[in-house]
Amino acid sequence: MTDTTTSTPTATIQRVPADTSPAEIKSIVERDGGVILSNFFTVDQVRRFNDEIDPFMTDLEAGSPDKVDLFEGFHGANTKRLTNVVTHSSTFREEMIQDPRILAISDEFLLPVADSYQMTAAQVIEIGPGNKPQPLHRDLENWPIFRDLGPSGYNVTINFLTALSDFTEDNGATRVIPGSSHWDDYEDRGTPENTIPALLNKGDVLLIDGKVAHGGGENKTTDNYRRAMAWSFTIGWLTSEEAHAFLVPLDLVKTLPPKIQNILGFRSFHNASKQGGTLWQANYDDIAKYLEL
Template identity: 85%
Template sequence: MAEAKTVETETPTAALQRVPADASPALIKQIVDQDGGVILEEFFSRDQVRRFNEEIDPFMSELHAGPPDKVDLFEGFHGSNTKRLTNVVTLSKTFREEMIQDQRVLAIADELLLPVADSYQMTAAQVIQIGPGNKAQPLHRDLENWPIFRDLGPNTYNVTINFLTALCDFTEENGATRVIPGSSHWPDYQDRGKPADTFPALLNAGDVLLIDGKIAHGGGENRTADAFRRAMAWSFTIGWLTSEEAHAFVVPIDLVKTLPPKIQTLLGFRSFYNSSKEGGTLWQANYEDIAKYLEL
């Protein structure tokens, strides 16, 4: 495991730091708390990325680009030439059996989210493919899914993290995600920054851009003629917030029964407890864990 080191700069003025995939969760948390994110190099193997892409390719080919039936938080948020695929747990064996069950992922999520709540859930797992000519995404913070946290600003809890996984190499030309390191500490979260403030997260396939809910970021402009930038944004959030994706209603129960209890919790098939924070039990049936009702 990589040794923890002291991070000296409180408000960074350069691109996000990069650490090896086996960096300790404590070091990762230290960097994320300071910068708002970190790049985890070679987190998933090229073979895992290849198999994942092969599994979701048929479903991606059936999608139409653009957001005709979606309501954008900001104009252009979804992208005019961007495809977005959800329900990845069901569609990809590699994701549900290897990636989401990766003990490094769960250890990092534990480190960042358990101080806030006793358990957490996967709020979304979304493949995002930015096509040629797609303009840069408006800058935003992921916690804006729950607007009260935007209003509370930097002193609020960090309630969500995003393991943005590169499914191809990210370059400035093909739409690498843009980030503003240190924007998690800005006093006014209505201020999302300007494109000139951003740095591109240049990634190799299999690298992970791990960001918290407080950092301003957005997908970059794809300036190529024929290249597609594909990534998977999969996010965890504390258990007492409503998830972006309704996994409990779209993932087949027979598939859920093959997964470990912690993964069932991530998908909303087990109740949420918050006893260490003197909070109540949520998402239950007859005052018992929903897993009993579902016979898990």
């Protein structure tokens, strides 16, 4: 078991300008597990995004749909989660997911592992008053083999956690254990005492890798809702969390650039540079031809 009291190399989450080079961003994340990108999205973009998804958020019930205790604890009894954001928000699909900085950072992290990558999930997460802290976890645990491989395994996913409201320690700011990506035992997710809050302003992005232990914080307020969007990319040969290829209307997909179509699962995954095969095909050809993209 890792000594969590001595293995954290930094007690803070480094904050850098949004235009920091992808290589420097990757270096910081590989060291600490995460980095804050200041003012990444504009106040206007956040406002328009919130306006677009507000009606869908209003219609949602808080908590896990099946009300099973195991999932309710993770999802949050007073937390709303909106998926299929590509369909719901034109600001997201036309500006945010196509932002050249997002794609350059994702390229930097994921193309060394695979020839293309996909968006595994994009979820608006709104933590309501009184919600308990989320259990600490690592995002790579969606694919347990990488948990078993520990720090020596590939880093197969990154998460652009975008603040849609200000994050404070009282309203549920995401808690992170910097350096936990280097622990020998990934079954050790640390304790709340090991965590520090990611204090964000609207439009800031907390970029974390799949190896760092983290979790949503406790909302100790009586009337403050902490809203964020967690949107993650993962290498193309892993199954994504959201089935975007069955959720996003094809007519809408046809308005998007080829790289974004690929990210959403509407084009085949090729891995020739890694001496791998082509996946997600139709008649041994790119699925895009079958879909007439």
